[in-house]
Amino acid sequence: MDTSGLAALDERIADCRACPRLVAWREETARAKRPAFADQAYWGRPVPGFGPPDARLLIVGLAPAAHGANRTGRMFTGDRSGDVLYEALYDLGLASQPTAVHADDGLELYGVRITAPVHCAPPANKPTPGERDACRPWLVRELELLRPTLRAAVALGAFGWQAALPAFGQAGWTTPRPRPAFAHGARVLLGDLDLFGCFHPSQRNTFTGRLTPAMLRDVLRTAARTAGLPTPAPG
Numbered sequence: 001m002d003t004s005g006l007a008a009l010d011e012r013i014a015d016c017r018a019c020p021r022l023v024a025w026r027e028e029t030a031r032a033k034r035p036a037f038a039d040q041a042y043w044g045r046p047v048p049g050f051g052p053p054d055a056r057l058l059i060v061g062l063a064p065a066a067h068g069a070n071r072t073g074r075m076f077t078g079d080r081s082g083d084v085l086y087e088a089l090y091d092l093g094l095a096s097q098p099t100a101v102h103a104d105d106g107l108e109l110y111g112v113r114i115t116a117p118v119h120c121a122p123p124a125n126k127p128t129p130g131e132r133d134a135c136r137p138w139l140v141r142e143l144e145l146l147r148p149t150l151r152a153a154v155a156l157g158a159f160g161w162q163a164a165l166p167a168f169g170q171a172g173w174t175t176p177r178p179r180p181a182f183a184h185g186a187r188v189l190l191g192d193l194d195l196f197g198c199f200h201p202s203q204r205n206t207f208t209g210r211l212t213p214a215m216l217r218d219v220l221r222t223a224a225r226t227a228g229l230p231t232p233a234p235g
């Protein structure tokens with residue numbers, strides 16, 4: 001199979017079965033379903049990145065949600081975290097619509113790609129370090145393919161931050177030693193790319209106000225502008 005392009009990489013990722021625990025979990029979740037989605041066919045496979053191959057900004061999450069991306073087959077699509085994230089991207093002119101309901105809803109991203117360091121839904125949203133490491137080669141390859149245009153990245157949460165830094169290093173960017181700690185609003189220069197930290201738009205963070213819509217927009221706006229993407233002024 002041709003592995004040279006991002007579309008081909010995405011196809012290969014969707015067929016991966018390297019982590020027995022996650023394969024079992026994603027498939028069992030797809031069989032059992034949540035009652036509200038009982039009439040839907042779940043994706044139940046690894047979820048590839050979403051967005052154009054010449055993206056200038058990459059958003060790195062954690063892993064697909066069991067009844068969100070694991071159901072719809074597209075990153076952050078069909079769950080509350082995605083509702084918050086896509087609304088922010090739309091407000092900043094980086095997405096064609098504010099909602100992400102299913103994979104064929106017509107949503108397009110402008111200059112932005114969204115991926116995750118673990119492509120399969122994990123129990124309790126907690127991949128093991130071994131599963132994170134097993135999935136890293138997919139992220140490294142994705143970064144290598146995006147490298148010609150990629151100029152900024154936002155890691156959503158400490159897991160994404162800690163998984164992304166070594167992947168950026170393996171893909172050829174310069175990473176600082178010791179490895180910088182995650183913080184909301186953190187910014188680290190990796191050669192020709194700026195990595196930003198942002199709290200994950202999980203329900204726990206957004207319901208408690210730890211991450212407000214304004215906080216999320218501020219980080220995304222700064223990262224997008226750093227990457228050379230036009231965004232409207234704060235309103």
Ligand code: SF4
Nearest residue numbers: 016018019046120135
């Ligand atoms: Fe493959 Fe990554 Fe899923 Fe593990 S988490 S099975 S490495 S796609």
